[in-house]
Amino acid sequence: MVTAPCEILPGDLKILVDAPGMGNVICNGTTLAAYPHVASIVPGSMINLEAVPEPGYQFDGWSFDNHIFPDLESLFLAFEITQEDEVTAHFSEITEFQVVIMTEPESFGTVDLDNENIGSFWEGILSSEESYALRAVPSGPFYEFVGWQSTNGATFALSADMVNVTLNISQVDTIIAQFIELPNYEIIVRAEPQGAGRVMLDWVTLPHLPWTGRVLAMDHTDFKALPHNEWKFSHWTAQYHSPSPNPELEEMWMEIGGSDEIVAHFVPREYHFYMPNSFSPNEDGINDIFRPVGNEWNPLSFKMQIFNRQGEKIFETTDPQKGWDGSEAAQTHYAEVQVYVYKVEVKNAINGESEVMSGHVTVLR
Secondary structure, three states: OOOOOOOOOOEEEEEEEEOOOOEEEEEOOEEOOOOOEEEEEOOOOEEEEEEEEOOOEEEEEEEEOOOOOOOOOOOEEEEEOOOOEEEEEEEEEOOEEEEEEEEEOHHHEEEEEOOEEOOOEEEEEEEOOOOEEEEEEEOOOOEEEEEEEEOOOOEEEOOOOOOEEEEEOOOOEEEEEEEEEOOEEEEEEEEEOOOOEEEEEOOEEOOOOOEEEEEEOOOEEEEEEEEOOOEEEEEEEEOOOOOEOOOOOOEEEEEOOOOEEEEEEEEEOOOEEEOOOEEOOOOOOOOOOEOOEEEOEOOOOOEEEEEOOOOOEEEEEOOOOOOEOOEOOOOOOEOOOOEEEEEEEEEEOOOOOEEEEEEEEEEOO
């Protein structure tokens, strides 16, 4: 008996793409024209497959019915076919793209991406299926945001010239936040004499004097003098600008048009307290009230008492503006023309020390 050799019969290899139009397959060097493609393959033959995505799509992997491979995500696949099979190349639309977000010039500002500051340069992956919140953040008061720019067709809602926008991308892109520098000038602020007080600039107390810094050009720049306890403000001076509305006011403003030196001048506070030795309460409008004169004393810590010759208290007040009009305590009649004794309690407004003084005052008519 003669035994005939076994014949290896060809089998079918069916090749598909998912989804049609998103990519193609090259099989043994030939780009397939239509899908599904059915090839007659002899078992034991070598098969070389290559997945080729169309623009805007990406390859996701292979799937087989009867063959097993350790890596199904490679674009290239070479294997020995052992039986009939059906293979599918899977594609999908690209939705994630490499995106750069940057500022221009770099030092003029930063960017917030979804409420997180990412600095002046960021590179990462963003999705075309999501929207992103962008916010331009100037580096300081001398920089101003002017607009957003995309190098590859991204959109900014509501408008590209707004500080806060919603970003939508469609492909690899570079997003630029554009800033400009506003005109500004250097100024020096100091106190004269040094150590006599401090200065507020735009309602912020300067950390030290002399102080050197920059302010916006032709802006309404506010200054306020803050004297230390034993000093009082006198006036402002500047080399090239005029304090407004008045150089003798503690609070003033300037429109800075160039570099300058602004000086707050202070003078020592001096305590004076004096009680007149006579007055004439005759309602002629001249010296009708007996009250203190002076400066740098605390009117809220004041008491004055008047006594007659018999030592009887006939008047008392804590109001230095009211004073004594010559009336007795019951205000039923006026004091006689004679000498009276006063006792005054007053507090020094500079050092806080209290003082009690007494003396004589003559009532004249």
